[in-house]
Structures are given as structure tokens and as C-alpha cells.
Amino acid sequence: MPNLSDFQVCFLITVLKIVVVLVITLTAVAYTVLLERKVIGRMQNRWGPSRVGPFGLLQPLADGIKLFLKEDLTPMLVQKPLFLVAPIIALGCALTSIAVVPFGTLTTFKGVDLFEIANVNIGLLVILGITSIGVYGIALSGWSSNNKYALLGSLRATSQVISYELALGLSLVGVVLRAGSLNLRTIVDSQSAHGALSWNILGGFQIVAFFIYLMAAYAETNRSPFDLPEAESELVAGYHTEYSSMKFAMFFMAEYANMITVACVATLLFFGGASSPFGHLFPDFGGPWVHAGLSIFWFVAKIFAFLFLYIWVRSTLPRFRYDQLMGFGWKFLMPVAILNILATSLVLAFKG
Incomplete structure (x- = not known):
């Protein structure tokens, strides 16, 4: 040879990374659906999927086969x-944005970073830009369907996403100011020196920014309590x-x-x-590959916790009215996000 x-x-190596990340992401999408059905079932005092496979673990496969057929x-x-x-468009944009996410510590082989497909200097802007394009899929689906309910759903989604994108983007400015970079x-x-105490939500005093991001993210992904674009009682199934x-x-997969x-x-x-929440409190052991494996574990654990919060909110809170949704975004989140930027800038200026 x-x-x-x-x-x-x-x-x-790059092609292999793309294939592996794509397969893992699609598998995670399928099992996030199962997780949601299971968790909401438990919260509502019922079992959730339990028939297909042990503990219902093959239910996503059964659902996929059903949709194919x-x-x-x-x-x-x-x-x-x-x-x-x-x-x-909707699914492509949802999957493409994963390309710039570093999901493990920097580990190179033949000069290639194994745990990030593309290390882009403006990685944060790339994610925001790609996910913004995804709204075109929603808008086009409603307009092209020749259905008034689908059109109303897509109009709601478009105005909702554009409105909350502003608050979401502004909530991230404080983080960018602290790090001095858009590279993810x-x-x-910049948050790995002292474990959890260095994280932006704690040591960076960006807890207000996080909650703005959290609420804007619910609206951006059309999730409860901001799932107005597909409100079944009003719009059948929306766009x-x-x-x-x-x-x-494909729309279903794009959402997850x-x-x-x-x-x-x-x-x-x-x-x-x-990075580990314990920072350098415990010495490294087992060599670089064990360290890389632990970094992936921490990354996945944090994502799992965030997804659990997503599901918890869906099973707990009722849906907003549309006027409440838009008023909340423009009259509350936007001003608070701007105030957070001003406060962060002042603190960094005095520190400097």
C-alpha cells in the first residue's frame, strides 16, 4: 500500500469526523425524542414508550421505520x-451548525483536531448565521403549502425567530467581551482555569445573560412555552x-x-x-487519551442536563399567548440584554 x-x-480524517459526528447527532436526535417521551411520561405519572425493545429503547427505530413506510x-x-x-433547508442548517462545535479537549493526530470538524475563528458567528438561515425552511414550507393554517404558522415562526434572535445574539456579547474572541x-x-468557578455563568457573572439566552433559545426552537407556530388547538399542526x-x-429531526x-x-x-467542573483540583491520570475521554464525558453530561431542562419546562409550563410572546421578547429580554452588555463592559473597563 x-x-x-x-x-x-x-x-x-476530516471525512471520517464528518461521518461520525453526523451519525452520532442523528442518533442523539432519535434518542432525545425517546428521552422526552419517557421523562414527560414519568412527570405525568405514566410509563411512556415501554413496548419496543428493552425499556422501550428501540422505539426511535420503530418510529423511523414507520415514517419511512x-x-x-x-x-x-x-x-x-x-x-x-x-x-x-431546515434539516441541513440544523445539522451543519454542529461542524464548528468543539466537543472535547484539543487532541491532534497528524496535525488534525480530532474533536472538532472545523476550527473557525468566528465559530460563534457561523453557528448564529447558519441557524438563522433555517427560518427560510419554515417560511417557505408555510407559503408553498397552499394552506392558511400552515401560512399562519410560518408567519408566526418567522416573526418569532427574528424577534428572539436579537435578544439571543445580544446575550452572547458579554461572553465574547470576556473571552476577547469569537472562536469557540x-x-x-478562557473558562477552564478554576473549574466551575471560572465558568461564565458563575465566575464571569453572566447568569443574567444565560437566562436571556435560555428563554430566547426556547423561542428560537419553537419549544414550549413558546410553541405558538405549531399550536395544535389553533393551527392544526402549524407550518x-x-x-x-x-x-x-425532516422537520421533526431539525427541531431536535x-x-x-x-x-x-x-x-x-x-x-x-x-472542561471539568473541578478544574485542576484533581491531577491528570491515565494519559492524554483518558483525559480526552473524560472531556467528552463532561461535554455530553452538560448537554444532557440542558436537554433535561428543556423537557422539564415543556411538561410544566402552559403556552403563552402570541401578544405575550412578542411583548416579552421586545419589552423585557431586549432591554435586559442591552443592560447586561453595558454592565459587563463597565466591569471589564474598570478591571483593565
Whole structure:
């Protein structure tokens, strides 16, 4: 077998990383659905899925097969090209943003970072930009469906996402000011000195920014109590009313992939990313690979905790009215986010 050049090795490792991350993300999407059904079932004093496989663990596989085998219906008088491309845009944007997430400590092989597909200097802006494009999938799906309920759902979603994107983006400015960079790995490294005490939510005094981010993230992903775009009692199923089979499944997967992305960004920006909450309190043991494995464990544990909070809120809180939703975003979250930026800037200026 001929020796591979450094470029070929780098290319093969990158392709392998993309495949592995894509498979893990899609598997995580499927089992996040199962987790949600199980947790909400327990909170409502019922079992949740328990028939397919041990403890219901094969239920996501059964759901996927069912969606694949369902008849794919396309209603008359739809704008067919846009009707078909809308779920592709929604799912594609949801999966692409994972590419710049560093999900482990810096570990290189042949000069390639094994735990991040693309280390981009403006990684945070890349995530915000890609997830912003995802709203086009929702808008196009409602308009192209030739259904008034779908159109109303997509209009609600578009105005909701644009409104809360402003508060979400402003909530992250304080973190960027503290780290002095938009690079996600640099932001994580700035929080790793003293464990949890160095995290932005505690040592960085960005707890207000975190709660603004948290509430804006619920609205961005159309999750309860901000799930107005698909309010069943008002809009049947919202913007995906006319979708069936795998086109519906793509919207469904996009929603849960966006939840995972939001959890990743919250972990990186406010909870130290893949760093240990104990900092350097305990000495490293077992070599670099054990250290890398532990960093992935901490990253996954933080994401799991964030997803559990997502599900807990859904099972607890009632849905907002639409006027309450928009008023909350513009009249409360936006001013508080701006005040947080001013306070963080003043503190850093006096420290400097």
C-alpha cells in the first residue's frame, strides 16, 4: 500500500469526523425524542414508550421505520419545488451548525483536531448565521403549502425567530467581551482555569445573560412555552400541516437537532464546554487519551442536563399567548440584554 501524503491523511480524517459526528447527532436526535417521551411520561405519572425493545429503547427505530413506510402525499396546488426544498433547508442548517462545535479537549493526530470538524475563528458567528438561515425552511414550507393554517404558522415562526434572535445574539456579547474572541475553543479555554468557578455563568457573572439566552433559545426552537407556530388547538399542526412521511420527519429531526445545537452553544459559552467542573483540583491520570475521554464525558453530561431542562419546562409550563410572546421578547429580554452588555463592559473597563 503506497504511503499517504499529509494532505490525504488530513482529508480522510476530516471525512471520517464528518461521518461520525453526523451519525452520532442523528442518533442523539432519535434518542432525545425517546428521552422526552419517557421523562414527560414519568412527570405525568405514566410509563411512556415501554413496548419496543428493552425499556422501550428501540422505539426511535420503530418510529423511523414507520415514517419511512408512510405514503408521501403532496397536496394539489402547492409550489412543488419550494414545498420539497423547505424541509431540506431546515434539516441541513440544523445539522451543519454542529461542524464548528468543539466537543472535547484539543487532541491532534497528524496535525488534525480530532474533536472538532472545523476550527473557525468566528465559530460563534457561523453557528448564529447558519441557524438563522433555517427560518427560510419554515417560511417557505408555510407559503408553498397552499394552506392558511400552515401560512399562519410560518408567519408566526418567522416573526418569532427574528424577534428572539436579537435578544439571543445580544446575550452572547458579554461572553465574547470576556473571552476577547469569537472562536469557540478560545471561549472554552478562557473558562477552564478554576473549574466551575471560572465558568461564565458563575465566575464571569453572566447568569443574567444565560437566562436571556435560555428563554430566547426556547423561542428560537419553537419549544414550549413558546410553541405558538405549531399550536395544535389553533393551527392544526402549524407550518408542517401538509407534510407527511419523510418530509415531515425532516422537520421533526431539525427541531431536535436545533435543541442539541442550542445545548452545545450553552455548554460552550456558559458552562466551560468540555472542561471539568473541578478544574485542576484533581491531577491528570491515565494519559492524554483518558483525559480526552473524560472531556467528552463532561461535554455530553452538560448537554444532557440542558436537554433535561428543556423537557422539564415543556411538561410544566402552559403556552403563552402570541401578544405575550412578542411583548416579552421586545419589552423585557431586549432591554435586559442591552443592560447586561453595558454592565459587563463597565466591569471589564474598570478591571483593565
